[in-house]
Amino acid sequence: MNKVILLDKRPVGIPALTDFKFTNEELPVLKVGEVLLKTVYVSVDPYLRGRMKDTKSYVPPFQLGQPVQSGIIAEIIDSLNDNFKKGEYVVGSLKWAEYQISNGKGLTKVDPDAASLSAYLGVLGMTGLTAYLGFRNLGLPKAGETVVVSGAAGAVGNVVGQIAKIMGCRVVGLAGSDEKIESLKSRFGYDEAINYKTSANLEDAVKNACPDGVDIYFDNVGGNVSDAVLANIKYKSRIVICGAISLYNDTEPAMAPRVEGRLVVNSATMSGFIISDFAEQFPEGIQQLTTWLKEGKITQCETVVDGFDSIPQAFIDLFDGKNEGKMIVKI
Ligand SMILES: NC(=O)c1ccc[n+]([C@@H]2O[C@H](COP(=O)([O-])OP(=O)(O)OC[C@H]3O[C@@H](n4cnc5c(N)ncnc54)[C@H](OP(=O)(O)O)[C@@H]3O)[C@@H](O)[C@H]2O)c1
Structure with missing residues (x-):
């Protein structure tokens, strides 16, 4: 049986x-x-x-x-x-x-x-491809830029942060426990990390961690976390909507600040994606992720x-x- x-x-x-x-x-x-x-x-x-x-x-x-x-x-x-x-x-x-x-x-x-x-x-499957191709294709990272990742200690977020570091960015993560925050910084090379559950004022916490503003926001969770990050975006910033786990169990549509004005005044781009959008790039993506894993540049x-x-x-x-x-x- x-x-x-x-x-x-x-x-x-x-x-x-x-x-x-x-x-x-x-x-x-x-x-x-x-x-x-x-x-x-x-x-x-x-x-x-x-x-x-x-x-x-x-x-x-x-x-x-x-x-x-x-x-x-x-x-x-x-x-x-x-x-x-x-x-x-x-x-x-x-x-x-x-x-x-x-x-x-x-x-x-x-x-x-x-x-x-x-x-x-994980890193050599959909998770890694989502992190790499979503971040690269829509985040359009440049060395020296500030990247914020929500769900930073989760499957996709953890890989995005590591790739952003490989690409020479400054990386700030948001996650839900002090252990995860510590691990993001000590094991995965995040420059700053914020516990979104215990932070008294999340918008200020993001501002302190990103004094020059946010160039790329790779979002896995949506909701209140995103409200705080979007309040800190920069001119020409890219907002990559990978997921919105904080909303998946909602039974009513969540209310949120309107973001349209912020996108306009910052000439910012907000793009959602489904990883299958990038199916043609999967072989190249797997090759790159395998190389980084072998070289020890990405920790599984x-x-x-x-x-x-x-x-x-x-x-x-x-x-x-x-x-x-x-x-x-x-x-
Ligand atoms: N676009 C695509 O093609 C694609 C592909 C794969 C995944 N995704 C999306 O990407 C996101 C991450 O996926 P994943 O596979 O890497 O999963 P994951 O991040 O490992 O998901 C679980 C984590 O989400 C966080 N979380 C749970 N509830 C939350 C809430 N209410 N507010 C904030 N954080 C919450 C938790 O971390 P904390 O301890 O930090 O709360 C938890 O450890 C998901 O939204 C998923 O749907 C999209």
Whole structure:
């Protein structure tokens, strides 16, 4: 029998364990052209929250009673597909299941000798590509500029800060605990870091950390944190909207200061993106990230939780800041 996790209810507010259901299913017999996959690492990501809503987006919503899906590293344990051999490892968007059968479409082989397997869900996967291509293509960084990153200790933010340092920028991060703030500065080279949960006046804290203003704001969280950063943008600044995790569980639209006037007077640009916008640049992006990782210019950071049954809780914990770097479940 094969354990699978289904979406049982559409979460209202912060997701709860009761929104998910564990079930057992029998695996069908493998057919010609198919592979049998054993799940090894599961990525849990904030964007999955959006797929749990029954609304139109850039990816279709999960259906109730169907398995949740995310980035997964799997081992091929049986193959009737000429393109894949037993013992190889692949990454793909797969079901939250211990085992599953695939026809091979959408699976990419990964080399366990070139990097740790989990890296292909983090710095050498969508996380790293989002950080690198989003920051480079829309942030248009120049050496000496001041970059502010929200969600700085999370998966994407952690990599953005490190890349900004490689590119010669001054980097300020916002994160939600003193331990994370310390780690941003001591392990990941951030010049300044602010605990947005304990700062009495966040706008002033950003101003103190960026006395000349903010050239690039790479935003992962939105909400109050962004209000404080946007009050400090500079002429010709670039605001890169990668995500807005602070808003994902809202049941009502959040009210916020109007930013249009600030964008006008600063001739600033605000751009959202979905990483698939840059699909053509993925091979080059992976090559660059692999080089930086090998050269030790980027430090891999991940929080690894153990066990298949922990997947839903690991996902929920993203909204409580329990992770530093990429949140991954090891099966
Ligand atoms: N545009 C794209 O293609 C793309 C691709 C990947 C990810 N994203 C987005 O990028 C963002 C980061 O994704 P990720 O995978 O790197 O996840 P992540 O940053 O590791 O997400 C979890 C972190 O978010 C922070 N957080 C949670 N609730 C918050 C709140 N209410 N206010 C402020 N911070 C909060 C927590 O850190 P603290 O301890 O600091 O609160 C937590 O550790 C997400 O918004 C995600 O949706 C976008």
